[in-house]
Amino acid sequence: MDLKGRNGGEFCRDGDPSETELALYDWVLEHQEVDTERAAAHLGLDPDAVRDALDRLRRSGLVQRTAGDPARELAVGPEVATGAHIALLEQDIREKQRQIAGIQAAAARFAPAYQRHAACGARGVEVISTLDEVRALLNRLSLQCRDEVLSCQPGGGARDHEPMEDALARDRPLLERGVRLRTLYHHTARFHGPSQVYVAAASALGGQYRTSHELFGRIIIFDRETAFLPTTDGAWGAVVIREPNTVAFLCGLFEQKWETATPYANAGDEGFAKVAGELDRTILQLLSAGLKDESVARRLGMALRTTRRHIADIMDQLGAESRFQAGVAAARSGLLDDS
Secondary structure (H helix, E strand, O other), rough: EEEOOOOOOOOEEEOOHHHHHHHHHHHHHHHOOOOOOOOOOOOOOOHHHHHHHHHHHHHHHEEOOOOOOOEEEEEEOHHHHHHHHHHHHHHHHHHHHHHHHHHHHHHHHHHHHHHHHHHHHHHEEEEEEOOHHHHHHHHHHHHHOEEEEEEEOOHHHHHHHHHHHHHHHHHHHHHHOOOOEEEEEHHHHHHOOOHHHHHHHHHHOOOOOEEEEEOOOEEOOOOOOOOEEOOOOOOOOOOEEOOOHHHHEEEEEEEHHHHEEOOOOOOHHHHHHHOOOHHHHHHHHHHHHHOOHHHHHHHOOHHHHHHHHHHHHHHHHHHHOOOOHHHHHHHHHHOOOOO
């Protein structure tokens, strides 16, 4: 491809010059004249090819007429040939740079307003990527909490001793200074030793705990002002929300589930039989809706092995040899109906 200047000249930009052009340029420099017939004979090239090469050298500015004798042509240095073309390009570049600077200057006048509103948005939502940072902020907000903590903790038996101990160490000062603490668990927490120990200790200090067969997700809310949600990548980070409308919506979601949840009871109390029956009914409802074992386990916060054991026990109680038969038997007995 040739690069054409505003004066009609051009210079090769893409690809190398041909061997004929190089040979002819060298011959003209050596003989200080332009004679295509002699050059073709001397170089052993086709005269038409030499004439085409001469035309390209002229257009490129590598062969020019002399100022003292316009009838005479000579080869000039590449820097002379390219100087005019480069000057034109540099002029275009300077003009483009001037236009860019103008666009940037005009856009910069809008930056303060954008940054002001962006800062407001950043104060509303914050993503924390590491578990240590999450725990540090939870501990700080616990110390600053004045009135209430709402918490939904799915998973039940999936929680281990260390997080339970951390939670009790964080919650004890809250309860002792009169902060209201309410927590939702899956029903499976009733059968989980560390959860039972934690709930017993915290309930003695005034904490309130309820369980449900299904929960909407993990959440912690301080003073109806700051909410913690899990990140979607499955890591131990958190999304911290301080935007008032969003926090109010999450509080309403918690209250709605709290009203229908069952107060936490020890394994030997009457509540055990109630939640066990509700758990079996929920499993049957989820299976009848076509959910696989893995999906049922996630919805109920149970280990997959435990879920499959429950399913096997239910089928045995119903005298069913297949899930289809279990569904039919459950429907006939009214187990799939809402209470």
